[in-house]
Amino acid sequence: MLLEVRDLHVEFHTREGVAKAVNGVDYSVDAGETLAVLGESGSGKSVTAQAVMGILDVPPGRISQGEILFQGQDLLKLKEDERRKIRGAKMAMVFQDALSSLNPVLSVGDQLGEMFQVHKGMSRKDSKAKAVELMDRVRIPAAKERVGQYPHQFSGGMRQRIMIAMALALEPELIIADEPTTALDVTVQAQVMDLLAELQRELNMGLILITHDLGVVADVADKIAVMYAGRIVEHAPVHEIYKAPAHPYTRGLLDSIPRLDQKGQELYAIKGLPPNLLAIPPGCAFNPRCPMAQDVCRTDVPPLYDVTESPVKRSSACHFWKECLHG
Amino acid sequence: MPDQPEPLESYEEGRAIAPTGAGGASDLATAEGETLEQSPSAASGGRAPGGPLGTGTDKKPRSLWSDAWRDLRRNPIFIISSLVILFLVVISIWPQLIASGDPLDCDLSKAQEGSQPGHPFGFNGQGCDVYTRTVYGARTSVTVGVLATLGVAVLGSILGGLAGFFGGAWDGVLSRITDVFFAIPVVLGGLVLLSVVTSSTVWPVIGFMVLLGWPQLSRIARGSVITAKQNDYVQAARALGASNSRMMLRHITPNAIAPVIVVATIALGTYIALEATLSYLGVGLKPPTVSWGIDISSASQYIRNAPHMLLWPAGALAITVLAFIMLGDAVRDALDPKLR
Numbered sequence: 001m002l003l004e005v006r007d008l009h010v011e012f013h014t015r016e017g018v019a020k021a022v023n024g025v026d027y028s029v030d031a032g033e034t035l036a037v038l039g040e041s042g043s044g045k046s047v048t049a050q051a052v053m054g055i056l057d058v059p060p061g062r063i064s065q066g067e068i069l070f071q072g073q074d075l076l077k078l079k080e081d082e083r084r085k086i087r088g089a090k091m092a093m094v095f096q097d098a099l100s101s102l103n104p105v106l107s108v109g110d111q112l113g114e115m116f117q118v119h120k121g122m123s124r125k126d127s128k129a130k131a132v133e134l135m136d137r138v139r140i141p142a143a144k145e146r147v148g149q150y151p152h153q154f155s156g157g158m159r160q161r162i163m164i165a166m167a168l169a170l171e172p173e174l175i176i177a178d179e180p181t182t183a184l185d186v187t188v189q190a191q192v193m194d195l196l197a198e199l200q201r202e203l204n205m206g207l208i209l210i211t212h213d214l215g216v217v218a219d220v221a222d223k224i225a226v227m228y229a230g231r232i233v234e235h236a237p238v239h240e241i242y243k244a245p246a247h248p249y250t251r252g253l254l255d256s257i258p259r260l261d262q263k264g265q266e267l268y269a270i271k272g273l274p275p276n277l278l279a280i281p282p283g284c285a286f287n288p289r290c291p292m293a294q295d296v297c298r299t300d301v302p303p304l305y306d307v308t309e310s311p312v313k314r315s316s317a318c319h320f321w322k323e324c325l326h327g
Numbered sequence: 328m329p330d331q332p333e334p335l336e337s338y339e340e341g342r343a344i345a346p347t348g349a350g351g352a353s354d355l356a357t358a359e360g361e362t363l364e365q366s367p368s369a370a371s372g373g374r375a376p377g378g379p380l381g382t383g384t385d386k387k388p389r390s391l392w393s394d395a396w397r398d399l400r401r402n403p404i405f406i407i408s409s410l411v412i413l414f415l416v417v418i419s420i421w422p423q424l425i426a427s428g429d430p431l432d433c434d435l436s437k438a439q440e441g442s443q444p445g446h447p448f449g450f451n452g453q454g455c456d457v458y459t460r461t462v463y464g465a466r467t468s469v470t471v472g473v474l475a476t477l478g479v480a481v482l483g484s485i486l487g488g489l490a491g492f493f494g495g496a497w498d499g500v501l502s503r504i505t506d507v508f509f510a511i512p513v514v515l516g517g518l519v520l521l522s523v524v525t526s527s528t529v530w531p532v533i534g535f536m537v538l539l540g541w542p543q544l545s546r547i548a549r550g551s552v553i554t555a556k557q558n559d560y561v562q563a564a565r566a567l568g569a570s571n572s573r574m575m576l577r578h579i580t581p582n583a584i585a586p587v588i589v590v591a592t593i594a595l596g597t598y599i600a601l602e603a604t605l606s607y608l609g610v611g612l613k614p615p616t617v618s619w620g621i622d623i624s625s626a627s628q629y630i631r632n633a634p635h636m637l638l639w640p641a642g643a644l645a646i647t648v649l650a651f652i653m654l655g656d657a658v659r660d661a662l663d664p665k666l667r
Binding site for chain 1: 392558559560562563564565566567568569570573577578581582
């Protein structure tokens with residue numbers, strides 16, 4: 001297994017109290033595999049990714065429990081400069097907004113080349129040549145002429161491709177893409193996702209795709225982890241989940257996708273708001289919003305049940321997964 | 328609130344020293360700095376106005392700095408102030424170029440005499456040529472201004488920048504230390520500290536200015552480093568394996584330095600004024616050093632009999648201070664993309 005996150009807990013110490021952002025997340029990615037992490041804002045999907053990358057702001061953040069095994073090695077036990085050598089070289093991250101994630105005062109060539117200077121100790125000149133090569137690889141036209149240009153001179157899609165090029169520069173084994181297409185036009189979204197998926201196949205990388213866009217997920221992911229209030233509530237291969245969700249939250253998410261045949265009708269939305277992380281409801285965190293909630297949901301935290309009826313391995317954190325599965 | 332830039336607070340503290348005289352000008356500098364600091368895009372971007380790529384004739388890559396330079400070249404205020412400053416620098420290095428006399432060559436028999444051929448500005452109370460002394464006084468003023476500003480900028484931005492970057496306990500300690508320094512009135516502090524100094528060189532005065540001036544710059548630097556640090560690209564650089572020093576030097580410094588430059592430029596003018604103030608009060612530079620402050624001080628008693636003795640050095644001082652403040656203002660405008 002390339003990456004295995006085991007029972008990860010992350011909390012943030014704020015003035016109002018301790019916000020439990022991640023409460024026991026387990027997931028794993030193998031080489032060449034794509035895991036999509038789905039969830040609303042504040043569900044802990046980005047915080048988990050930051051913990052894996054080691055770029056969590058500490059303090060106020062704190063990893064209170066858990067293991068992050070990367071190629072069998074627990075990253076949380078490494079020293080900061082050992083982790084730094086892994087970041088960028090063996091695991092890299094693509095950020096949501098490429099404009100703000102690129103330094104406005106450095107040319108893109110400088111920023112791409114920086115990867116080679118930091119990790120490989122290359123000279124400026126050699127790293128510039130590498131930068132051109134990378135820009136070609138992510139299909140930026142006239143890479144040689146544009147290598148000296150600044151981020152604001154590129155279109156949104158091209159900037160995101162430059163971010164991808166930066167993440168891929170050293171051919172890492174794992175890429176974490178944090179909502180890589182959210183800031184882009186729909187037409188460009190597909191191009192960027194295709195590029196990411198293609199390069200992933202080519203380099204046989206593991207990919208963690210963090211998103212709240214179910215449309216993006218269906219095409220590229222192998223398996224899906226749905227997060228809610230810092231926990232994984234459903235974990236399943238992508239087609240299984242679309243066919244029959246085993247958690248009412250996942251069902252709500254799928255029902256929220258606008259469909260063409262719904263024209264003129266009101267769009268479906270899950271009632272209520274995501275829970276306040278300072279005061280997560282007792283029992284199942286989703287119970288105040290759940291249409292299927294019973295008394296047991298308000299008192300007992302559901303464990304991650306194996307969905308035994310499924311031919312492939314999948315799990316759901318719902319007391320009534322059977323009822324949900326059969327709709 | 329250790330992690331927040333404190334623009335409002337520092338504005339008020341800047342103001343607290345205003346009533347003491349020379350501090351009024353540094354208040355201006357603080358206020359100017361805030362304008363920049365409050366627009367994070369000033370430091371980080373202003374990319375928006377950059378024209379569409381490859382379409383125009385302008386194919387050169389443009390950055391914040393090249394955009395700023397383009398703006399500056401067209402700004403008459405910048406051109407005038409930098410010509411004045413260039414002239415000042417030249418005559419402070421080579422005063423002989425325009426003044427052939429010796430500023431210490433005085434003839435008491437000509438004391439307080441007005442303008443006459445060869446001596447366009449007349450003579451002062453000791454019978455020295457006012458023109459020559461005014462020209463030679465530029466050297467002291469420029470030296471004090473430039474060195475004090477350099478010292479303040481280097482010390483202040485390093486301490487403030489590190490505090491902003493690392494935060495935590497060091498930031499807390501540094502912020503409280505700057506509070507203590509902000510509480511010292513500049514002129515009163517000068518009267519107390521410099522009155523015990525016997526050296527007649529410029530160094531004690533410069534040292535005093537650095538000692539009392541660095542907190543202002545450190546606060547600006549701290550604030551803009553905190554703003555720059557929160558940018559996604561710093562996080563991105565970290566995620567791609569950049570070390571602390573690389574993040575600071577390559578990603579934060581170029582995006583955080585603009586407010587520091589602006590405040591330092593404006594502060595340069597105020598240090599020149601402060602040197603004159605201290606010399607006027609008799610605790611700054613001392614004769615035989617030639618300084619506008621000393622000349623203004625000694626001429627002030629005779630303002631009704633021989634106003635020329637006061638007006639020439641005072642005019643030179645006013646123009647110099649104005650030139651630096653105008654330069655700082657122009658640089659601030661050029662670095663603020665919202666004004667483009």
